[in-house]
Structure formats: structure tokens, C-alpha cells
Amino acid sequence: MNKRQFIAQCLRFNRKSYILAVILIFIVNWLQVEIPRYIQLAIDLIDDSSATGHADLSRYVWVVVAMSAVMIVARIFSRIYALNPGRIIEAMLKNKLLQKLNRLPNSFHEKFSSGSLISIINNDLNGVRMMFGTGFLQLVNVFFALSLTPLWMWRISPELTLYSAIPISIAFVIFRIGFKRMKKYNAEHLYRLQDLSAQLMKFLAGIDLIKNQQMSPWVQAEVEKRNQRLLRCRIQISRIQIFIMPVLDYANNVMKILILGLGGYMLMKQELTLGEITAFLSYSVLLAMPLMQLGRIATIYQRGMLSIESVQRILNAQVPEQDQSILSQPEVDQLKGKTLSVRNLNFSYDDSRLVLKNISFDVPVGKKVGVLGSIGSGKTTLVNCLNHYLEVPKGTVFLGDRDITSFARSDLHRYMKTITQTPYLFSATIEENIRFGSDNESIDKYKIEQVLELSQLANDVSRFDKGDQTLVGEKGIMLSGGQKQRLSIARALLNPIDLIIMDDVLSAVDYETERKILLGVFQRLENQSALVVSHRVSALEYMDEIIVLHEGAMIAKGSHQALLKTCPYYYETWQLQQNEAEEQQC
Structure with a gap:
């Protein structure tokens, strides 16, 4: 599956939510450009002291209030329907990635360190979520805002609209240059994050050796080296975001100056009314937010596309043919x-x-x-x-x-079940670690106690304040090496298996404990x-x-x-x- 197919599949998966979001965003933007028109009509009636003028003025004010109330409700629901798909896609991808990683062979995991995979699932999926959530919302909002607002400006004064487009056009050229540079640094940023995460995972795995061999200064220097590379990349991105990407916002301010100068001149020549100038300025304000959002949309888009590429390395990895079909x-x-x-x-x-x-x-x-x-x-x-x-x-x-x-x-x-010499325990209770991977509903407390006895761990557990409800900590840090091994044996003995x-x-463990454990295990595994x-x-x-x-x-x-x-x-x-x-x- 390529990027286009991936994006199309995600859009189809949430198509109902996206369609409702697009409709509501259009309503919001239509109301935004209609409200200044009624404000224009109201301002032009200020000097009208007739009863008809007062009635029309009152009506326009109530129309503006009603439109504003509808716009608030539509905006709230547009955000709900536009942002929720990003979270849904993130959750769906996390499940898919975990399922795929469980099926991929050892040859794949040799190419990618655990730290890199964790970085992809945590950091890169955030980019995907932003792209299909905030990115989609802002993109559709900018599209309608930049489509409707200039059209309503053109209806007031084509000449003033063309003058207003000059600073925006120049800003777009500069923005394009910044967009290209941002893409390079965003790709480097994701790579640096994965590299730092992978290195930290390696150091944490060997933390005991690092402490015993007094290697902390060297480890700190290695982490600092990678951290500084990541920092330099982030600074470059921040410079572009601060000085180049907001250029459209600067152009919007220049546009307002042009509107005030040229609009005031046209007002004096009576080519425009005060209400039309006010409405035109309101439209320029409406353009400010979409133009500022273009920079953020570019960042979200670039990071999202790079994140999709990282995610696809896992999703598109080939599962061995024999693992694709499960026996009945x-x-x-x-x-x-x-x-x-x-x-x-x-x-x-x-x-x-x-x-x-x-x-x-x-x-x-x-x-x-x-x-x-x-x-x-x-x-x-x-x-x-x-x-x-x-x-x-x-x-x-x-x-x-x-x-x-x-x-x-x-x-x-x-x-078959395999008990390794380096068992992995979860940050949960002793009982929960024993039950891990088993059908909890069919296993009673007696079986837990039985396997604790067979693994020669019952005496140790009885000395704990909370017994088998004692938390073992991350990777079983609260237990000794022998206790970890015996707990993994208890887990394997809980459910019968052929081999x-x-x-x-x-x-x-010592020789005597070893002998007792093996006798208990063989008694349990008699057949x-x-x-x-x-x-x-x-x-x-x-x-x-x-x-x-x-x-x-x-x-x-x-x-x-x-x-x-x-x-x-x-x-x-x-x-x-x-x-x-x-x-x-x-």
C-alpha cells in the first residue's frame, strides 16, 4: 500500500464524520463572510433617522446575533467531527502495528531496534493523528476561507481586492521557499528522535552494567551528543517557523495598510461607503487566520507524510507466507x-x-x-x-x-511454550503476571497457589505484605533474579501444553532449590x-x-x-x- 492508498483508506474509514465536518465548516465560513455584509448595511443606516431605517437597523443587528449563535454551534460540531477521526485513526494504527509486529519474523526486528519502533508508535503516530485531525480541519477551513472571503471582497471593490493580493502573492513565494526547507528538517527531526529513543533503550537495558563499570560519564556524553543533534534540528525548524512561515501574516498586515490607505482615498472620492470600508477590513481580518494557518498546515502535512512513511515500513513489511494462514x-x-x-x-x-x-x-x-x-x-x-x-x-x-x-x-x-533465561515481567501484581496470556475466567485461585508451590516461590510470596497481590515493578525490578525465573516458570505451568x-x-537459584523446582515441574508435567x-x-x-x-x-x-x-x-x-x-x- 502506497501513501495515496493509505490516505484514501483512512479518509474512507471516517468518511461520514469528514463529510459532516466539511458541511459544518462551509456553514461556519459562509456565516463569517455574511455577517460583515449585514454589518455594512447596518453602518450605512446609522445616519438614517427615519422609522424605516431604525427598523432595518434593528433587523440587521438581530440577524448578526442569530448568525453568530448558529456559527458558534456549527463551529463546535465541526471541530468534533473533524478532530475525532485523527484519534480514531491513531488508535486503529496502534492496534494494527502491534498486531503486525507480533507476526513479523526475527529478521525484521534485527533491522529495527526496539527504541526506533517505540518512537514510531509514539512520536510518528502523533504526526498521523495531527494530519487526519487538526490538519484536515485547518485545510478545509483555509480552503473555504480563501475561496469565499476574496469573492465577497471582490463584490465590494474589484480594484481594492487586486491591490490587496499583491503582498499576499509576494509572501507566497517566500513561503514556498520555507516550505521546502522545513520538509528537510522535519525528516531529520523524526530520524533524530528515533536515534535518541533507540540509544536510550540500549542504555536502559544495560543500566546495571553501566553502574557497576562506572560508565555513567560516557553514557551521559553519548546521550548529550544525540540530544544536541536533536536540539540543533529543532532550532532550525523553530527559526523557519518564526521568521519565514509567518510571512503570510506579515503580508496580511501590509494588506490592511493598503486597504486603509486606498480605501480611505476611495471613500473621499465617494467610490466606497463607510460601511463597505468597514466590511472590507472585516474580510481582511477573516483572511488573517487562514493565512497564518497555512504555515502550520505545511508543518503538519510534512510531518504527517513523513510519519506515514515510517508507519508503512512496518505495515508493508512482508509476513512470511506460512504465517499468513492459520490452521483450523x-x-x-x-x-x-x-x-x-x-x-x-x-x-x-x-x-x-x-x-x-x-x-x-x-x-x-x-x-x-x-x-x-x-x-x-x-x-x-x-x-x-x-x-x-x-x-x-x-x-x-x-x-x-x-x-x-x-x-x-x-x-x-x-x-510448545518456551521459558527463557531472561524472563519479562510486567509492572503488575504477581498474580497478574502469572495469569498473563491465559484465560483468566477459567483459572481459579487454587491453580495460582499450586503453580507457586511447584515453582518454589510460595514461601517468598507469603513473606510479602500483600502476598500475590504485590506489585513487581517494571521488568520485575522488585524481585531478585531467581524470583523472576521462578515466576516465569509458574506462568508457564499454569496452562497445560504438550511441550x-x-x-x-x-x-x-542454588542447587537445592533447582532440584526441588525440577521435581515439582516434572510432577506437573507427568504426561x-x-x-x-x-x-x-x-x-x-x-x-x-x-x-x-x-x-x-x-x-x-x-x-x-x-x-x-x-x-x-x-x-x-x-x-x-x-x-x-x-x-x-x-
């Missing part, structure tokens, strides 16, 4: 109870070095499979391949007899499959089968007891960690 419920049911199989999986991020090398294994129904490996062995990459977060080669990962690349990721996630993948989720990824042997001792990864390759596979005898790497790792556990107990 009977087809989803057929996936349940199937074995997850990996066959000769090779994966690399940059087509140079293989991160995973010829990996093959199965996760049968109800079986518990472990993956052991040190840091950098490819464990997390393997998990992201299994849940199709990464683009895996076709013919390497299967669910039953179906290749996972042949159907939507959302359907795959109905079969649960745990990616090193117990790294922040379900589990894939537990860890660098600790103690986390995998109870697995039916353990896969050992080393530098991206699968070097051994078997039970805990078998691997102790047949795999030197596994035995050495187990022995080393046993010594560490004994030292912790001492």
Missing part, C-alpha cells in the same frame, strides 16, 4: 501428541561459521530431554530454532510428520514433554535422555549414568560442579 482447530488438534524431531540441523547467523552442526534428536511424547553445554555451545540458538524464532532450513525440524516451516509460528506455539522448553531458567537446557549437570540428572553440546556439535547422547561412563566431557563437568556445590554448602 481440527488441524491444530492433530499436532498434539506428536514427537518433536530434529534431523541434521545446521545453522549459522552470517553464513560463515556454523553455530549448530548436524544436530539430530527426538523429544517423544511425555519424555524429558536435557541439553547440556557450556556458554557459547549453541544451546539458546538451538532453542530458538525449535520454537521457530529463527529461520531454520526446511526439512530439519518436524512436529510429527509436518515440517515446522510449513505452518504458522502461532500454531507451533499452541504446541515446555526451559532455556537455562534456573541459573539464578507432557519437556526439554530442559542448562549448563548444570544437576539440572539434568532426572532426564530420560541428555544431549551434550560442545562448540555447536552434539558430542554425546544418553542417560545421566550412561554419560558419566562414556563421555569424558560430561563426567568432568559433573565432577567440577559437584565440588562447587559442596563448597557452597560449606
Whole structure:
């Protein structure tokens, strides 16, 4: 969808509101140019002392009062019908953008940082809202004002109208130059906002490291550098808005001087009446506001078009073909109870070095499979391949007899859940974080308590003043690392699912707590499959089968007891960690 189609679709979506707004704005502008005409007639009757003149004067005054009252009501409703579509379109686009971002693959999110996307949704959508709200209102208002007002001026004096157009014409040439320069700076302004937002998001994500390494001065300098670039851009825009864009307002003042000078001369020659001069000046006042608004309309239009371009980067992004069609419920049911199989999986991020090398294994129904490996062995990459977060080669990962690349990721996630080593918690209560993503109506309080027990978090929660109604803060800042991990486990255990993948989720708890959590999880998942990824042997001792990864390759596979005898790497790792556990107990 190009820009024209996008704008046309938004206009059609709110066409009834826009049509009513246009009608009401026309009525307002028609009344604005009619009122000075009746004022003119009233002024010309001031010297008429006859009864007929007094009656006509009184009638004209009441007509002006009635027109003013109607104009006030019409103006109020014109603003309602013209401004509301902007808010409606903003809300609609936010929903569409969030829905689209959820469907786009990891390859898209690698191109755009979270900060840039947040800036688009917050800052750029404001530009779209202004364009379809305030921009539309002012554009239609200016169109009718600049169409009707000069026509009524021409009816009074064509000669004076032509003289009045001279300063306006010169001002339009200068305005055009400022308009072009403003477009360049508005584009830079949006880019600078996105850059600053992206950098702030990166720094906030690593705030602990920044504090520990005393990197605050460097971070402040980096933020100040980007902030100054944004400031310089804003100053350039402000200079144009202050000195160039108001040139039409200056021209309007010059026009008033011409009207007073030439109009006074024509009055002395009796070519115009006092009422006509008064009406002509009233029309020049009516022209002042539309001419001043042209500068703001230009700014709103430019920012709106640039914002639409940013929004379309997301809306026009290509969703993978398999993610565009969702399986029916009977087809989803057929996936349940199937074995997850990996066959000769090779994966690399940059087509140079293989991160995973010829990996093959199965996760049968109800079986518990472990993956052991040190840091950098490819464990997390393997998990992201299994849940199709990464683009895996076709013919390497299967669910039953179906290749996972042949159907939507959302359907795959109905079969499996992944608990990551860096869980995300919302600024809500413990209970609300556990319920997140579940059907709240079908889950009672007992289930919440049960999963808290299984995740070994119940004792911690009982010590909080408000229990499970305790607010955890943004990203769970009020909780320790181990509590965050256990809370994410409780969330995953709330609803039953065929396969649960745990990616090193117990790294922040001690060995004893880890053992209790795993026993509780396996008790809960008695008839379900589990894939537990860890660098600790103690986390995998109870697995039916353990896969050992080393530098991206699968070097051994078997039970805990078998691997102790047949795999030197596994035995050495187990022995080393046993010594560490004994030292912790001492």
C-alpha cells in the first residue's frame, strides 16, 4: 500500500464524520463572510433617522446575533467531527502495528531496534493523528476561507481586492521557499528522535552494567551528543517557523495598510461607503487566520507524510507466507501428541561459521530431554530454532510428520511454550503476571497457589505484605533474579501444553532449590514433554535422555549414568560442579 492508498483508506474509514465536518465548516465560513455584509448595511443606516431605517437597523443587528449563535454551534460540531477521526485513526494504527509486529519474523526486528519502533508508535503516530485531525480541519477551513472571503471582497471593490493580493502573492513565494526547507528538517527531526529513543533503550537495558563499570560519564556524553543533534534540528525548524512561515501574516498586515490607505482615498472620492470600508477590513481580518494557518498546515502535512512513511515500513513489511494462514482447530488438534524431531540441523547467523552442526534428536511424547553445554555451545540458538524464532532450513525440524516451516509460528506455539533465561515481567501484581496470556475466567485461585508451590516461590510470596497481590515493578525490578525465573516458570505451568522448553531458567537459584523446582515441574508435567537446557549437570540428572553440546556439535547422547561412563566431557563437568556445590554448602 502506497501513501495515496493509505490516505484514501483512512479518509474512507471516517468518511461520514469528514463529510459532516466539511458541511459544518462551509456553514461556519459562509456565516463569517455574511455577517460583515449585514454589518455594512447596518453602518450605512446609522445616519438614517427615519422609522424605516431604525427598523432595518434593528433587523440587521438581530440577524448578526442569530448568525453568530448558529456559527458558534456549527463551529463546535465541526471541530468534533473533524478532530475525532485523527484519534480514531491513531488508535486503529496502534492496534494494527502491534498486531503486525507480533507476526513479523526475527529478521525484521534485527533491522529495527526496539527504541526506533517505540518512537514510531509514539512520536510518528502523533504526526498521523495531527494530519487526519487538526490538519484536515485547518485545510478545509483555509480552503473555504480563501475561496469565499476574496469573492465577497471582490463584490465590494474589484480594484481594492487586486491591490490587496499583491503582498499576499509576494509572501507566497517566500513561503514556498520555507516550505521546502522545513520538509528537510522535519525528516531529520523524526530520524533524530528515533536515534535518541533507540540509544536510550540500549542504555536502559544495560543500566546495571553501566553502574557497576562506572560508565555513567560516557553514557551521559553519548546521550548529550544525540540530544544536541536533536536540539540543533529543532532550532532550525523553530527559526523557519518564526521568521519565514509567518510571512503570510506579515503580508496580511501590509494588506490592511493598503486597504486603509486606498480605501480611505476611495471613500473621499465617494467610490466606497463607510460601511463597505468597514466590511472590507472585516474580510481582511477573516483572511488573517487562514493565512497564518497555512504555515502550520505545511508543518503538519510534512510531518504527517513523513510519519506515514515510517508507519508503512512496518505495515508493508512482508509476513512470511506460512504465517499468513492459520490452521483450523481440527488441524491444530492433530499436532498434539506428536514427537518433536530434529534431523541434521545446521545453522549459522552470517553464513560463515556454523553455530549448530548436524544436530539430530527426538523429544517423544511425555519424555524429558536435557541439553547440556557450556556458554557459547549453541544451546539458546538451538532453542530458538525449535520454537521457530529463527529461520531454520526446511526439512530439519518436524512436529510429527509436518515440517515446522510449513505452518504458522502461532500454531507451533499452541504446541510448545518456551521459558527463557531472561524472563519479562510486567509492572503488575504477581498474580497478574502469572495469569498473563491465559484465560483468566477459567483459572481459579487454587491453580495460582499450586503453580507457586511447584515453582518454589510460595514461601517468598507469603513473606510479602500483600502476598500475590504485590506489585513487581517494571521488568520485575522488585524481585531478585531467581524470583523472576521462578515466576516465569509458574506462568508457564499454569496452562497445560504438550511441550515446555526451559532455556537455562534456573541459573539464578542454588542447587537445592533447582532440584526441588525440577521435581515439582516434572510432577506437573507427568504426561507432557519437556526439554530442559542448562549448563548444570544437576539440572539434568532426572532426564530420560541428555544431549551434550560442545562448540555447536552434539558430542554425546544418553542417560545421566550412561554419560558419566562414556563421555569424558560430561563426567568432568559433573565432577567440577559437584565440588562447587559442596563448597557452597560449606
